[in-house]
C-alpha cells in the first residue's frame with residue numbers, strides 16, 4: 001500500500017514580476033509504500049531538500065510556489081492550510097532535518113523539547129511525557145536517558161544530537177519518516193551507527209522511510225528503491241539492486257564511481273568535474289550535458305523524458321535517450 005505519493009511536483013520562485021522564474025524542483029514524482037525505504041540521491045543543490053520541504057509544506061513564508069500533488073492519507077497535502085499541515089507533520093510524517101544543532105532549541109533541555117509535542121497534541125501530562133521521552137532515548141541508543149533529558153543540546157555530541165532528532169521524529173509514531181542527510185555532519189563510524197539505527201527503527205515500527213543523501217554508498221544497503229536527482233529533476237529511478245546492477249544515466253554512473261570501495265586501494269576519489277547548474281540558469285536540453293562524457297549534439301535540444309531503461313527491470317526508469325548498457329564506458333569528463 002502506498003503511503004506517500006508525490007506527483008509532478010514543481011517548486012518555482014518568482015522574485016519580481018519581470019524577472020525569470022527560478023525552478024528548484026521540476027516535475028518530481030515518486031511514491032513510498034508502507035514499510036518501504038526510498039533513497040533520494042544527488043549532489044548538493046540538486047533540489048533534495050526543496051522537494052521534501054515542499055512535500056511537508058515547510059518552504060516558509062517567502063517560499064516557492066508549489067504545484068503538483070502530494071498524496072498522503074487520502075488527502076493532497078499541497079491543498080492543506082498550515083494548521084492542517086501541522087497535524088500531519090509529526091503524527092503522520094516525521095522529519096529528521098539536515099542540521100541537528102539548528103533543529104534543536106539551544107536554550108531548552110532535551111526533555112522539554114521532546115515532551116512539548118506529546119503534551120500539546122497527544123494528551124500526555126508532564127510525568128507520562130517524561131517517561132515516554134526516556135523510553136524514546138533508550139530506543140535510539142542513548143545511555144542514561146533519564147539524565148540526558150535534563151541536558152541542553154550543547155552538552156551532547158553530534159551523534160547523540162542526531163539520535164535525539166530521530167527520537168523526536170518517531171515520537172508520535174509517524175507512518176513515514178523523512179531523513180534529510182541525517183549523517184552528513186557525523187564521522188564515518190557514527191554515520192554507520194545512525195544509519196543502522198534508522199534502518200532498525202523503520203523495520204521495528206513499520207514506517208516508510210525517505211532517506212535523502214548526496215552519497216549513493218549511504219543508501220545502498222538500507223533502501224529498496226532509489227531516485228537519483230539532478231538539477232531539480234529525477235534522472236533515474238529503480239529498485240536499488242537494479243540501479244547498482246545496471247545504472248543507466250551517466251550521472252548515476254558518475255555518482256557510483258565516487259563511492260569508495262573496500263576492495264580497491266583508493267588514492268583519489270574520482271569526483272565529478274564541474275558543478276550542477278544554478279536553478280536560475282539551467283542549460284538548454286539535458287541539464288547534465290555540460291558534464292557528460294557521452295553527450296551528443298541532440299542532448300541540447302530538449303529535456304529528455306523519463307522512460308523505461310532496457311535493464312530488464314520494468315520498474316527501472318532513466319532520463320537519458322542514450323543510457324549506458326555496459327559496465328565500463330566513460331561517464332564524466334571532457335568529451336573526446
Ligand SMILES: Nc1ncnc2c1ncn2[C@@H]1O[C@H](COP(=O)(O)OP(=O)(O)OP(=O)(O)O)[C@@H](O)[C@H]1O
Pocket residue numbers: 013022024042043044045046047048049050051063064098181214278279
Ligand atoms: N528561497 C529560495 N529561492 C531560490 N532558490 C532557492 C531557495 N532555496 C533554495 N534554493 C535553491 O534551490 C536549489 C536546491 O536546493 P536544495 O536545498 O533543495 O538542495 P539539496 O539537494 O538539498 O542540497 P544539499 O545536499 O546541499 O542539502 C539550490 O540551488 C538552492 O540555491
Ligand SMILES: [Mg+2]
Pocket residue numbers: 048049050098180181
Ligand atoms: Mg539539502
